[in-house]
Amino acid sequence: MSSLPVAPPEPEKPSRGGRFASSLRWVLESFGPLLVFWTFEHRWGLVPAIVSGVVVGVGLVTFQWIREKSPSKLTVINAVSVVVFGALDLTFRSAFFVKLEPVLGNLVWAGIFLTSAATGPGLITEMVERTSARMKDSVRSYMRGVTVAWGLFMIARAAVYLWMAFALTVDQALAARGVLGPASFVGMFALEMAFRYLRWGKKAFGSAPPPEAMAAPSLEP
Numbered sequence: 001m002s003s004l005p006v007a008p009p010e011p012e013k014p015s016r017g018g019r020f021a022s023s024l025r026w027v028l029e030s031f032g033p034l035l036v037f038w039t040f041e042h043r044w045g046l047v048p049a050i051v052s053g054v055v056v057g058v059g060l061v062t063f064q065w066i067r068e069k070s071p072s073k074l075t076v077i078n079a080v081s082v083v084v085f086g087a088l089d090l091t092f093r094s095a096f097f098v099k100l101e102p103v104l105g106n107l108v109w110a111g112i113f114l115t116s117a118a119t120g121p122g123l124i125t126e127m128v129e130r131t132s133a134r135m136k137d138s139v140r141s142y143m144r145g146v147t148v149a150w151g152l153f154m155i156a157r158a159a160v161y162l163w164m165a166f167a168l169t170v171d172q173a174l175a176a177r178g179v180l181g182p183a184s185f186v187g188m189f190a191l192e193m194a195f196r197y198l199r200w201g202k203k204a205f206g207s208a209p210p211p212e213a214m215a216a217p218s219l220e221p
Contacts, residue, residue: 029064030074030127033057033082050086057082074127077112081105099165099173102181106158113151122147146192153188 028035037053057079064071085105088097116123122144129135135143160180164173196204 026130029060030072031078032060032075033079037082037086046086046089050082050090053082053086054079072127072130073116073123081108095170096165098170099161099168102161102177103158103165106154106161110151110154110158113147113154117144117147117151124150149192150188153184157184 033053033056036056037049039049040052041049057075060075061071061079064075085101088101088104113123116126120126121129121140124147125135125140125143128143134140161177164176168176
């Protein structure tokens with residue numbers, strides 16, 4: 001008598017605590033150099049901030065290289081940005097450069113997002129797949145579009161900051177950036193989430209990114 005086929009066991013879903021720990025680790029590894037830079041600059045000044053940001057950036061890239069033989073592009077980008085913009089801050093210590101710096105920063109990020117989408121699956125796709133399995137082709141296409149949208153968003157922010165650099169004083173520009181910066185990011189995230197929900201409903205917010213059917217990840221190379 002032939003035995004009945006036994007279905008393979010379903011993979012265990014990570015707990016909420018596990019997902020939170022994974023997300024926290026990703027944030028600290030990806031944005032660690034910038035977080036350290038901002039903390040040290042606020043408390044001890046620009047030079048200690050640059051040194052600490054560079055040390056943390058090199059340490060994280062080395063750790064990721066040893067662990068995965070491939071450091072995260074986002075970690076590398078943030079580590080390099082600490083060096084570049086820290087050097088610019090030391091070189092051009094003027095009120096106008098303080099107002100102009102976010103213009104340059106947003107244009108750099110716009111270039112990174114748009115270039116990654118033009119030459120590959122896009123930075124956001126790579127970020128997601130680094131912490132999970134390869135997504136369906138339809139999902140990858142959507143995330144590539146999100147990457148392009150973030151690039152255009154950064155260009156729009158740069159244009160606003162450029163107007164502020166010429167129209168506002170340093171104190172006014174810093175105050176406006178303190179509100180506009182976080183608010184614009186929250187608005188962009190909310191807009192993308194609303195678009196997802198309107199197009200795919202609640203299934204767009206499952207354990208994997210959208211869209212249609214959340215099938216098993218593709219095994220294509």
